[in-house]
Amino acid sequence: MINNKTHKKWMKYAFLEALKAYEKNEIPVGAVVIHENKIIGKGHNLIEILNDATAHAEMIAITAASESLESWRLDNCILYVTLEPCVMCTGAIINSRIKKVIYGISDNKAGACDSLYHLGEDGRLNHNFEILSGVMEGEIKNLMNNFFKKLR
DSSP: OOOHHHHHHHHHHHHHHHHHHHHTTSOOOEEEEEETTEEEEEEEOOHHHHTOTTOOHHHHHHHHHHHHHTSSOOTTEEEEEEEOOOHHHHHHHHHHTOOEEEEEEOOTTTOTTTTSOOGGGOTTSSOOOEEEEOTTHHHHHHHHHHHHHHHO
16 A cells, blocks of 8 residues: 555655756756556656657656557556646546646646646546645655755
8 A cells, every 4th residue: 555655755756857957957856656656667758858848757758668668558666746736737647548647836838737728637538547646745846946945
């Protein structure tokens, strides 16, 4: 059974990925994919460095996880991400069949799991996933606030 202590453990790894993005002057978002109690994919935002609008932390982590399992189906995987996934990333989560998404803070401008849309729970789609939010919310909010203060 997964509990709050376990969620915080894995979110810390996503947070470390977000710190890598922060150090590269990318919006500090990090993600890890967990399968059988092991990280099989991780990533952080690389949009600016790669000049690629699709280089979101979730997309990079999902690609790495698929390579690790040698399958596009991530049925028994959990995604931990510091920021609520956008529409693009939520689409990739649905298409890869990830079973659960745990995120730290909401994204009121682009969030597609709870804030603007509820795509993970939309019964019209071919796959749904569980959602849990608020894990390490304070630490993640502080990192985001510091990043945007630094930009100004």
